[in-house]
Amino acid sequence: xxxxxxxxxxxxxxxxxxxxxxxxxxxxxxxxxxxxxxxxxxxxxxxxxxxxxxxxxxxxxxxxxxxxxxxxxxxxxxxxxxxxxxxxxxxxxxxxxxxxxxxxxxxxxxxxxxxxxxxxxxxxxxxxxxxxxxxxxxxxxxxxxxxxxxxxxxxxxxxxxxxxxxxxxxxxxxxxxxxxxxxxxxxxxxxxxxxxxxxxxxxxxxxxxxxxxxxxxxxxxxxxxxxxxxxxxxxxxxxxxxxxxxxxxxxxxxxxxxxxxxxxxxxxxxxxxxxxxxxxxxxxxxxxxxxxxxxxxxxxxxxxxxxxxxxxxxxxxxxxxxxxxxxxxxxxxxxxxxxxxxxxxxxxxxxxxxxxxxxxxxxxxxxxxxxxxxxxxxxxxxxxxxx
Numbered sequence: 001x002x003x004x005x006x007x008x009x010x011x012x013x014x015x016x017x018x019x020x021x022x023x024x025x026x027x028x029x030x031x032x033x034x035x036x037x038x039x040x041x042x043x044x045x046x047x048x049x050x051x052x053x054x055x056x057x058x059x060x061x062x063x064x065x066x067x068x069x070x071x072x073x074x075x076x077x078x079x080x081x082x083x084x085x086x087x088x089x090x091x092x093x094x095x096x097x098x099x100x101x102x103x104x105x106x107x108x109x110x111x112x113x114x115x116x117x118x119x120x121x122x123x124x125x126x127x128x129x130x131x132x133x134x135x136x137x138x139x140x141x142x143x144x145x146x147x148x149x150x151x152x153x154x155x156x157x158x159x160x161x162x163x164x165x166x167x168x169x170x171x172x173x174x175x176x177x178x179x180x181x182x183x184x185x186x187x188x189x190x191x192x193x194x195x196x197x198x199x200x201x202x203x204x205x206x207x208x209x210x211x212x213x214x215x216x217x218x219x220x221x222x223x224x225x226x227x228x229x230x231x232x233x234x235x236x237x238x239x240x241x242x243x244x245x246x247x248x249x250x251x252x253x254x255x256x257x258x259x260x261x262x263x264x265x266x267x268x269x270x271x272x273x274x275x276x277x278x279x280x281x282x283x284x285x286x287x288x289x290x291x292x293x294x295x296x297x298x299x300x301x302x303x304x305x306x307x308x309x310x311x312x313x314x315x316x317x318x319x320x321x322x323x324x325x326x327x328x329x330x331x332x333x334x335x336x337x338x339x340x341x342x343x344x345x346x347x348x349x350x351x352x353x354x355x356x357x358x359x360x361x362x363x364x365x366x367x368x369x370x371x372x373x374x375x376x377x378x379x380x381x382x383x384x385x386x387x
Contacts, residue, residue, distance in 0.1 A: 015083060035065050036064070037380070041098070096115070116149055119181070123295050131169045132324070150168055154376055214250050235262065256274075283300050
């Protein structure tokens with residue numbers, strides 16, 4: 001039974017929908033500000049990752065004005081004044097940038113001469129999302145307006161462009177293979193050295209150790225229902241399987257809020273770094289990545305270091321989520337199904353770390369040059385200068 005809304009919640013909901021959409025139409029009578037860019041997110045509260053890289057590059061090249069509205073979650077309340085300002089700036093911006101699902105914008109008709117650009121937070125594509133999930137748990141209704149008003153969406157390669165077009169419900173011509181800005185740092189040796197130094201300064205106990213990073217995706221239909229079955233991670237077996245020079249870092253998906261409990265006796269080798277802000281920085285000190293269906297595998301492949309895919313629920317995940325490419329054909333590393341197997345394969349990877357992911361990276365990255373940010377910024381500039 002659905003929880004009954006309070007009077008205030010009813011007013012909030014009406015303001016976010018009817019009042020907001022009416023205000024947008026009214027403000028659309030005003031001319032577009034040809035120097036204004038809006039940057040919006042419902043999944044981060046500060047500038048970071050793709051947004052930060054693109055913003056910094058645009059700042060270097062042009063003198064645009066910006067409007068920002070960043071919230072950590074779709075559940076985070078927007079104040080009435082923020083909703084009014086959002087309607088005004090969306091109506092008047094020449095370019096609007098998103099990095100994730102942003103439900104308030106989808107009912108809006110993007111003005112002629114303006115662009116709504118999705119700079120999706122993930123790299124590559126292999127698990128289905130958006131309209132590719134119609135009929136699946138948590139998938140959209142066929143007549144949903146989610147995503148469909150993007151005028152551009154950036155991706156890492158032409159190979160994944162059809163997947164994004166299908167997932168977003170947009171024409172493939174709107175999907176542009178610029179590369180993903182957050183991957184540029186993997187081609188910057190000085191940046192990698194600096195971030196490695198920062199991680200070691202914060203966690204000196206990792207220096208000289210063989211580091212395994214466990215970074216799985218969440219289970220559930222999205223941010224609101226995200227969870228992870230922590231019983232599938234047998235910490236007793238993991239600890240017993242680690243050598244004296246080994247450490248095991250856990251970084252859960254940011255959507256998963258329930259903290260993992262590590263027994264005191266295991267805290268010399270097993271660490272929960274879920275709250276550490278950047279998974280990419282941790283990748284630089286990692287010797288073996290253990291993941292499942294997370295897009296982190298694309299970035300880690302750029303380092304050409306071993307990966308293990310721990311998939312205790314593969315059949316269930318296929319049934320609920322599915323993939324664009326059969327999972328066994330996609331994965332560039334060994335698939336394991338339980339903790340015992342994972343620990344054994346981990347030791348083998350520690351001892352025999354040589355891998356070759358060239359075929360994998362060539363498929364999912366059109367350009368391996370560290371210039372994705374520049375290409376995305378140039379795309380934004382071309383939209384800003386378009387008549």
